[in-house]
Amino acid sequence: QSLNTIKKRGKLIIGTEPTFPPFEFVDEKNQIVGFDIDIANELAKRLGVKLEIVSLPFDSLIPALQQGKIDLIIAGMTITEERAKVVDFSKPYFEANQALVVRGDSKFQPKKIEDLVGKKVAVQLGTTGDLVVSEVKGIEVVRFQKFTDAFLELQNGRVDAVVLDEAPAKAYVKKFPKFILSAVIDTGETYGIAVKKGNRELLNFVNQTLDILKSTGVYNRLLQKWFE
Ligand code: GLN
Structure with missing residues (x-):
């Protein structure tokens, strides 16, 4: 896919997984x-x-890109060493951390990943949240394609927590005050x-555009629009 x-x-043609607000x-x-x-x-x-x-499950985005079904992935995707072996990433455009979300009416208030040991934890298949909890022994990880699920x-009380990126976690908590x-x-x-x-050609174009969006204030306007 040359320009x-x-x-x-x-x-x-972009690929994304649309249960990741506000992205x-x-x-x-x-x-x-x-x-x-x-x-x-x-x-x-x-x-x-x-x-x-093109809307796809998160773990199908990289294969779709490799097969040329989409030109790029824009999906709040974390730049990781593993992924960078199989795709090329633009400059970073957003910083993120993981967050733990629980029901507000439960006494269970985990403060670190280890607090999830012995619990059932929902994640999105193939995300960094999935990786973070799967690394710790004794957490029962339940993997979904959609964060909405x-x-x-x-x-419904079938899992004790959801682990996902901080900004979407905040968006879900705002939308559903029971969490x-x-x-x-x-x-x-x-x-x-x-x-x-x-x-390289498409990558350079993406990087140049990110620079322009930042230097012209468009990027900041978008931050205000989606993160206020
Ligand atoms: N940032 C996380 C990752 O790259 C989650 C992205 C997402 O679920 N859309 O794995």
């Missing part, structure tokens, strides 16, 4: 919106093409936009 192929095709989620009008989607729109606009959003299980954020785990993650390994 020319994308321009000729007339659309930029990407389905709104009342049934549209996928969010901070990442606005950045993707800026990328498309600057290429003079339309934006097409993970929170349904928490609500509380019981701790933030400092994992020091950063998000990157992923392109197919070796696609």
Whole structure:
């Protein structure tokens, strides 16, 4: 997918997983919106093409990129060494940590990952949250493709906690006051936009656009729009 192929095709095809507010989620009008989607729109606009959003399970995004089904991944995806072996990441565009969410009416208030030992914990399959809890012995990890399903299980009492990135954790807690954020785990993650390994041209374009969005104040405006 050279820039020319994308321009000729007339659309930029991005892959994302839309249960991750405020980065990407389905709104009342049934549209996928969010901070990442606005950045993707800026990328498309600057290429003079339309934006097409492909919604996929999080763990299918990298395979879809490798198979050329999408041009880039923008999904609050943490830049990790493992992933960087198989895709190329843009400069970091957001900082993140993991968070523990529990029911507000339960006495269980975990403050660290080890407090989850002996408990049932919901995560999204293939995320850094999945990795963090899977590393600790004795946690019963239940993996979901959608965070909305993970929170349904928490609500129904079938799991004791959900582990996910801090900003979406806050968004879910705000939307469903029966949940509380019981701790933030400092994992020091950063998000990157992923392109197919070796696609230097698209990567440079993404990096240049991120620079422009920052220097022109668009990036800050988007932060205010989605994180107030
Ligand atoms: N930042 C986390 C990861 O990359 C979660 C991303 C997500 O669920 N969309 O694994």
